[in-house]
Every structure is written in C-alpha cells, then in structure tokens.
Amino acid sequence: MNIWKRLRLAFGGHKAEKDLYSQTLGALQVEDKGSYSLVTYQRDGVFDYEAYRRIQTEGNKRKLTTVFVQQEVISALADYATARGPVRRVICHGTRNAAEQGFFKAAIPGVDVLGTEISDTATQFPDTIEWDFHEIRADWPGAFDILYSNSWDHSYDPIKLFAAWSSCVAPGGIMALEHSSRHEPKAVNALDPFGVDFDGLVSLVTANPGMTFEAALDFGGRRQRRLAIFRKAGD
DSSP: OOHHHHHHHHSSTTHHHHHHHHHHHOSOEEEEOSSEEEEEOEETTEEOHHHHHHHHHHHHHHTTTOOOOOHHHHHHHHHHHHTTSOOOEEEEESOTTTHHHHHHHHHSTTOEEEEEESSGGGGGSTTEEEOOTTSOOTTOTTOEEEEEESOGGGOSOHHHHHHHHHHHEEEEEEEEEEEOGGGSGGGOOSSSOEEEOHHHHHHHHHTSTTEEEEEEEEEOSSSOEEEEEEEEOOO
C-alpha cells in the first residue's frame, strides 16, 4: 500500500464512521456541555452502547496500522516519572496497535505495561486486552504508577472516564494525558466524540479526589502536542 493511500485510509475525514453513525442513529448529535463538546449516541432518547462500540471498532480497524503516539513523548514521560521514584506498573488506554507499550518497555526496563483497546483486534498485539476503557477491573484501583492515554477523546462519558482512571492511579502516581488540536471541541466527530481545550481537561481531571495538575510538557513537530501530567495524592 503506498503512502498516499495509507494516509487516505487513516485520515479520510472519518467518513466511514460518520456514515455508520448516520445509518444507525441519524444526524450527528453534538451537545454543548459548557466546558466541552460531546457527541451522543442516542436512539429514541436512550444511549445506544452497541452503536458506540461498533463505530469505535470500525474506526480502529480502519486506522489499525496508524501510530499517533510519539516515542519522544513516552521517553520524556518515563524520565519525568522515574525521577520521582521507581515505576513498576503502567496502563495505557486506547492503544490500537500497542506502540505505547513498546515505547514504555524501551524507556523503563522491566516495567509491567498493560494496554486496553475496545476493538476485537486487541488480541493481535502484545500486552493488550480487549476492554472498554470506561470500566475498571477489580484489581486496578490504586495499582498503576503511570496511566497514559492520547485516546481519551473517544469517551462517551468523560466524567465517568476520569473518575475511573483517577481511581486506578497509585498514591503518588501519575496520570498523563496527551492534548493536541485533535482533542479540541471543534474536532469532535462520530469516532472522536469528546472534545475539550487544555484548561478544560485540567478542570475535569482535578475534579476527582486526590488529583492535582502538576506540569505540562510541550512537544513540537508537525502537530503540536502538550502532555498534561496529574499527580495522585500519596497516602
């Protein structure tokens, strides 16, 4: 597959997911939540979870070979975190093809890394489980020294999402969320339903008990990225 065809498949305006949404739910429903925008998946006034999951899975498969995460971001995060103490367990949400897991393993030798992906393609990749990142397993609360994601904009309920993720961060641990122009309110679509500016993201996360905003790491390149780092209060 040549580079131009690959780019069209990966960044083709989310037409496939838009069409699937339209066929299933009708016209795109976008709610203004004040500090953020949210596409809803309502059918006759009721949340259609299966429609959400199907759209996310189709988008995952269309972009399966595309890597959004950059190794320099994960390396910088690893350096930042390990400067405060050992990092033993990491969880990455919405990892598609497990690039994050590989970058963390390269940056922190011996680290235990787990990735989640809602699509059934998850089992094709190492250190990845098929999982809806809004939910948590019984052994996850307080278990991870780093929680990382650049895929939080795929959430259908950010309040639920950040409450769940905050609970999984170990005391003294870090939640690190990547933000770019693709995460802004104007960028929402059928596949990426949640959009918020950087300050709004900080407000949503720090609304959870024990979570404080600690730093922002900026990265240049073709697309400007900012990594928001939140610290969980220690015991």
